[in-house]
Amino acid sequence: MSHPGEPGPGVGASASASASASASASASASGLDHAGICTRDGPALWAAFEALGFALTPVARQSGRRTPDGPIEELATGNRCAMLRQGYVELLAILDPARFDNGLGALVDRYPGMHILALTMGDVAGNLARLRRGGLAIPGVAHLERPVDDPAGPRARFSRLPLPDAPEGRVQLIRHETPELLWQERWLHHPNGAATLCGSILVSAQPAESAVRLSRLAGQALEPDPVGGFALPLPDGTRLRILPPEVLGEVLPGVVPPALPFHAGLVLRTADGNAAARRWLAGIAAEGPLGLCVPPERAGGVALVFAP
Template sequence: MTTATLLDHIGICTRDPEALWATYTALGFTLSPVARQSGGKPPVMLGTGNRCAMLRRGYVELLGIIDPELPDNGLGRFLDRYTGQHIIAFAMEDAEANLERLRAAGLEIPGIAWLERPVDAPDGPRARFARLPFPDAPEGRLQLIRHLTPELVWQPRWMDHANHAVALEATILVSDRPAESAARLSRLCGLPLEPDPAGGFALALPDGGRVRMLTPDALPAVLPGVAAPTLPFLAGYVLRTDDGNAAVRSLGLPVVPVPGGLMVPPAHAGGSALVFAG
């Protein structure tokens, strides 16, 4: 298949990863171990590392700068804008075929970008990824990704969360030029757009998940109380729970009711609103 298939993951980014990981542990997530990233072929150590909240469908990456003396793979440039979500990754099945499609559409993509990280220990098995980032997207790191070792990433021991989150449902982008943002995402994914009921555009993935691209005026109705520090802004994302949000309520999390669920405000979720949908 030469289109995106799934909303694979979103990435919350920070210069203080320990604090971010502690925040998400307190929100009821079981996180994968700390993993330092390497990029390129042959792989070169980067100054970034992550922990992830793995779900039955998709996941949340919690990415930070661990060693500022090493290359940060562009993360510092994103964090100069704001702390919070800067990554939307879409699953693809065939990296070479999608690279050919994107080049035929006029995108100057030099080739497949390779990334890897250890799973449990620095000298243990390494998860490997093939990526096709949209070049210089103002919205953040928009990319297609193929997991070359999915069995190392989606392990049952990391998918049981106290908050009962099970699936990445959506992410919400606010843009003062939503048509341009929507066109970029449609071009990257090779998929058509549809109108969003709040105003703006939506991109639905065939195997699950969607991106909502809204105007600033539409944001208060979707994520009440969330303000954009700059535009474009990845304002929030939605996780489905399997118990109607019963666990989220019982855990005493700092949530407020919003259309479709319970929202953890950005100040309590690493800079991006987190909505639990029951």
């Protein structure tokens, strides 16, 4: 006989399984949070994206800790962002080379372009424990903060779990501690119609190794990609593709990797079937296998695909 507050016959096991599944799901990546395009010339990158029809947030200088328990200090870097209804594109620059750049300079020296891939997480402690159980030497939670539009006003705060020593760049799990400060309605309307960050394309000489690293970070299973290589579907409907270089031309014709691994492309979905993007990007973008594609040389080093 069950008592008040206890599960009835046959319910305990399913309830326990449900709770376990819920805990497991929270200790994994739930989606694609943002991608970061990196440069030493912030004004040029920001102007290029405004010319592509993005409405960017104000310039924000970043602060953080060099170690999980270190003091917060102003970093070398600052950004502007193209905030979308789902996800965003970060445009990150080294603004003060005399300060600590958290390894960004070494990444940009490989090639200016996309070096940041951030996946959304909910349970920071659970994900840290999961990754450590998997043998990853993650020292702890990395904290980052920056102002939003007023240096003296509220500061956006983030908790991050970066994948250590990843050849794919700054690949990480992230939780927004102050999402309401970033996803403000005034920044979500873009003349080109971009609304959702729905995928990325990574090219690797060892796609299986890169795919396994991303899968371990996300806590999600891989699938075969239709053109070769691997895909990592995420619960929010976004999709990461990890491809060998010989098939890149099938999805992004004409894109040549400057080095490997190489974050070759981002896929953005528009709210109007690409109507605004076709008008705004006339003479810049061309129709390709995935949609309307802006070449890397016009978008900071990464191909931008506008998908209807």
